[in-house]
Amino acid sequence: MEQITKSDLELFKKSLLSEIEKIYSDTKDGKDVEEKFGWLRSKSIRIRMNISPATLQNLRITGKIRFKKVLGSYYYNFDDIKKIFEDNNK
Numbered sequence: 001m002e003q004i005t006k007s008d009l010e011l012f013k014k015s016l017l018s019e020i021e022k023i024y025s026d027t028k029d030g031k032d033v034e035e036k037f038g039w040l041r042s043k044s045i046r047i048r049m050n051i052s053p054a055t056l057q058n059l060r061i062t063g064k065i066r067f068k069k070v071l072g073s074y075y076y077n078f079d080d081i082k083k084i085f086e087d088n089n090k
Contacts, residue, residue: 039068039075049085059084 040048046056056076059065065080 038078040078040081042074042076045076045078045081049081 042053042056045051046053059081060067060074060076064084066077068075
């Protein structure tokens with residue numbers, strides 16, 4: 001079993017911060033970090049799609065969109081939302 005030293009933790013911290021900076025810099029093409037990973041919070045979805053909180057809740061309850069609940073916040077799959085609204089516009 002290996003022991004973790006303070007210098008190991010410092011190296012890990014630098015590596016982790018570097019990865020986080022890379023993720024943010026990779027999103028300069030107009031997409032935000034949420035959209036890049038495909039999961040958006042409720043407020044972002046409502047603003048982008050111009051829907052009410054009740055509409056989003058109904059989509060969630062009826063199982064029409066995938067969601068995850070993390071620490072009390074709902075995250076929705078952006079592709080699912082786009083597909084629903086594209087289908088309704090046809």
